[in-house]
Amino acid sequence: MMEDLSLHILDVVENAVAAGATRVRIAVNENEKRDVLTIRVADNGRGMPPEVRERALDPFFTTGRKRTGLGLPLLAQAARQSDGDLALESAPGKGTKVVARFRYSHLDRQPLTKMAQTMLTLVVGHPEVEFGYRHRRNGRDFKFASGPYFKKAGRAATVDPRLVGTMRRALQAGLQRIGIT
């Protein structure tokens, strides 16, 4: 069981990267007025053929050798238990899009928490992938793109702690501005 929704996001995006994605778009929308929280992850990875797509939400179904096959089923369960749903679009060569919706005020909706940590883990772990992240909260917007940071610093394989610090601060400050601490 994942403790919070930002861990689900990390898991789904790791799948996208494992599927060969070079670009991943992550969008989170918190709308208290409409009482809905939406998470969208879209990638340009290799996509799933219909027979895989059909079974991708079945627990323990996996195409990996050692993998668990619980990533998407756990997210679908988290959405359903808070009166929401999960939609999956995928086709070979067209990438994959996962949209999970939650009823915002539902007692069983897991908290988002630690989106900055999730994004930092992804961006540092996969400098070769371009990540776009948009977080909207009650109409206020925060956008983060990993591309420009690496373009400036050069796409070195080693980690530069100063660059990590800069990105961490940008994520934390940006999220704070839209009311997420």
Added chain:
Amino acid sequence: MTKKLTIHDLAKIRDKTKAMTIVREGAGRAKVTVHMGTCGIAAGARDIMDSLLDEMGKHKVRDVIVTTSGCAGFCNREPMATVELKDQPPVKYVNLTPDKIRRILVEHVLGGRIVTEFALAVGSEMMY
């Protein structure tokens, strides 16, 4: 069904290989892989990554490659990380905590001494 190799797959293989050869060719001191499969994430791998990056910042380490990987098949021993020093075989660490990964960075990655008490196995007669 056989998997078709796409241009993205090739780009990925290129980047992965590049990351590996960088260690071998001397540009990087070491490579640390934090296992970030569903099992690893549920067990706390993100906190391990966060602590690792924080500790690297404290020691101003600039020649270490950090990356993530999927499930290694030991889900019950997660969170896990693999440390690969230049010209040395990789070492898998299991049941990690933020404090343990900080120690591994200082003692193994920077100091060159394997932290045997956190390693998956020492020697060859360990069965799972």
